[in-house]
Amino acid sequence: MTASSVHPRIVDWADRETGMEKRGILDGKVSLVACGGYGREAVESAVGRACELLGGVEGMVGDARSVFIKSNAVFAALPDSGIVTNPEVVRAVVMEFQKVAEHVTIGDSPGGPFNKAMLKRVYERTGLEDVARDTGAELAFDTRTVDLSFPGGEVIKRLKLCRAMIEAECLVSVAKFKSHRFMNVTGPIKNLYGTVPGTTKLAYHSRFDGEREFADLVVDIHLAAEPDFHVLDAVDVIDGDGSRRGSVRKMGVIAAGANAFALESLVLRLAGLEPSDSKPLQAAIRRGLCPGGADWFEILGDSEDALRFGGFRLPSENLFSEHTLAKISGRMSRYFAATPYPLPGVCTMCAKCVDICPRGAISLGSRAAEVDLRRCIRCFCCDELCESKAISVRRPLLGRIFKG
Ligand code: SF4
Ligand code: SF4
Known part of the structure; x- marks a missing residue:
C-alpha cells in the first residue's frame, strides 16, 4: 500500500535550522571509542560508552516510545563480510535504546525487491534475525511506502521512502564504513539511502546517474529521513574496490553522534582521507550544510591519534573516476x-x-x-x-x- 502525505519531519524542513537545532543536529559533538573486535562484551562496552559520552540515549529518544534502528543490511551478506553492519553492533545499540524506549524495531530496505521473502533472507544472513530473537526487538517486515513532498530538496522534491522508517518516532542509523565504487565511501550519510524502498533505489540510480547528482540525492534523502542519532560500525571496514572486491581491514572504531556530517568527517580524518573524498560529504559542504574544514566538530572519548588508520584505499585513487x-x-x-x-x-x-x-x-x-x-x-x-x-x-x- 502506498500512502501519500506530508510527514512532520518534512514540515520541520520549513523551519529547518530551528528543527535541526532542537534535535541537536547542529551540534557537532561526536564520540569516539576504541573497539578491537566483535566480541560481545567489547562491543557492548564500546557502544554504551559512545552513547554515554554524548549524555546517553535518553536525550535522543525524548518523548518517543518507539525507536527504529536502521542497520546497513543492503545485501544478504554474512556478518564477517564487512559489507553489512555487524550484528553485535546492532545488538548493543538495541540494548541501549531498550533502556529508554518501550518498543524497538530493527530493519533495512535491501537492494532488490522489497518484499517479506527478501527481507527474511537478508535478516537471516546478516544476523539481524538472531539479534531480534535474543533481544526481543521486532524485525521490520512492513513493506508499505510513503510518497513525501520535500520542497527543500536540491535535486528531488518528491520522494518515495519506506514508511516504517520515516514514520518512526525516533530513527537511529547504525552505519558501516566502507569504500564504494560510485561515492568513494559509504558511511553515516549514505546509510539513509536505505530508507528508499528496494527497486525504487534502482529508479533513482538511473535518474540521477552522475556522481554529483547522485551525491546530492543521497544528501536530500538523508535530510528528508532526518535520523535522530547515528552509531558507526568502523571496527572492521572495507577499503579498495568496494564491497565485493575490496579488503576487510581492522580500523577498531565505534563512533556516535547526532550529526552525520560530523561523524563522516571524523571517520574520514581517522582514515587519512579528506572531506572531499566522500562525495556525499562534499555535496553537503558545497550546499552549506556543514563547514568544509576538518576541525569544526568536537570529539569526546578516546584519543584520535591512537585510532588513526593508515593507508585506507579508495576505489579510484586517480584523477578521474x-x-x-x-x-x-x-x-x-x-x-x-x-x-x-x-x-x-x-x-x-x-x-x-x-x-x-x-x-x-x-x-x-x-x-x-x-x-x-x-x-x-x-x-x-x-x-x-x-x-x-x-x-x-x-x-x-x-x-x-x-x-x-
Ligand atoms: S548500469 Fe552497468 S554497472 Fe550499473 S548495474 Fe547495470 S551493468 Fe552494472
Ligand atoms: S554475474 Fe553474478 S549476479 Fe549476475 S548472473 Fe552471474 S552470478 Fe548472478
Whole structure:
C-alpha cells in the first residue's frame, strides 16, 4: 500500500535550522571509542560508552516510545563480510535504546525487491534475525511506502521512502564504513539511502546517474529521513574496490553522534582521507550544510591519534573516476572507462544482477550474464550485489594509460 502525505519531519524542513537545532543536529559533538573486535562484551562496552559520552540515549529518544534502528543490511551478506553492519553492533545499540524506549524495531530496505521473502533472507544472513530473537526487538517486515513532498530538496522534491522508517518516532542509523565504487565511501550519510524502498533505489540510480547528482540525492534523502542519532560500525571496514572486491581491514572504531556530517568527517580524518573524498560529504559542504574544514566538530572519548588508520584505499585513487570517464568520453567511453564483465565459469546465471541493474543493461547469455555497454552507466551495483564475485572490472588500454 502506498500512502501519500506530508510527514512532520518534512514540515520541520520549513523551519529547518530551528528543527535541526532542537534535535541537536547542529551540534557537532561526536564520540569516539576504541573497539578491537566483535566480541560481545567489547562491543557492548564500546557502544554504551559512545552513547554515554554524548549524555546517553535518553536525550535522543525524548518523548518517543518507539525507536527504529536502521542497520546497513543492503545485501544478504554474512556478518564477517564487512559489507553489512555487524550484528553485535546492532545488538548493543538495541540494548541501549531498550533502556529508554518501550518498543524497538530493527530493519533495512535491501537492494532488490522489497518484499517479506527478501527481507527474511537478508535478516537471516546478516544476523539481524538472531539479534531480534535474543533481544526481543521486532524485525521490520512492513513493506508499505510513503510518497513525501520535500520542497527543500536540491535535486528531488518528491520522494518515495519506506514508511516504517520515516514514520518512526525516533530513527537511529547504525552505519558501516566502507569504500564504494560510485561515492568513494559509504558511511553515516549514505546509510539513509536505505530508507528508499528496494527497486525504487534502482529508479533513482538511473535518474540521477552522475556522481554529483547522485551525491546530492543521497544528501536530500538523508535530510528528508532526518535520523535522530547515528552509531558507526568502523571496527572492521572495507577499503579498495568496494564491497565485493575490496579488503576487510581492522580500523577498531565505534563512533556516535547526532550529526552525520560530523561523524563522516571524523571517520574520514581517522582514515587519512579528506572531506572531499566522500562525495556525499562534499555535496553537503558545497550546499552549506556543514563547514568544509576538518576541525569544526568536537570529539569526546578516546584519543584520535591512537585510532588513526593508515593507508585506507579508495576505489579510484586517480584523477578521474570511472563514472566521470564514462560521461566525459561519451561515445568514446568504451576506449577509456572500466566496465563490468561477468566471467563465464564463475557466473552461476542466477540473474540477480539482471534484476538489479538500474538501466536494464544486463541479460543472461549462454555461459554468463552479458552487459550492454551502450546502456551501462558504470554504477557497479551489479558488482556489489554479485555474491559469486563473478563480475570482473575491465579497463581498455587507453583507460589504463589515462588513469595511470
Ligand atoms: S554475474 Fe553474478 S549476479 Fe549476475 S548472473 Fe552471474 S552470478 Fe548472478
Ligand atoms: S551493468 Fe552494472 S554497472 Fe552497468 S548500469 Fe547495470 S548495474 Fe550499473
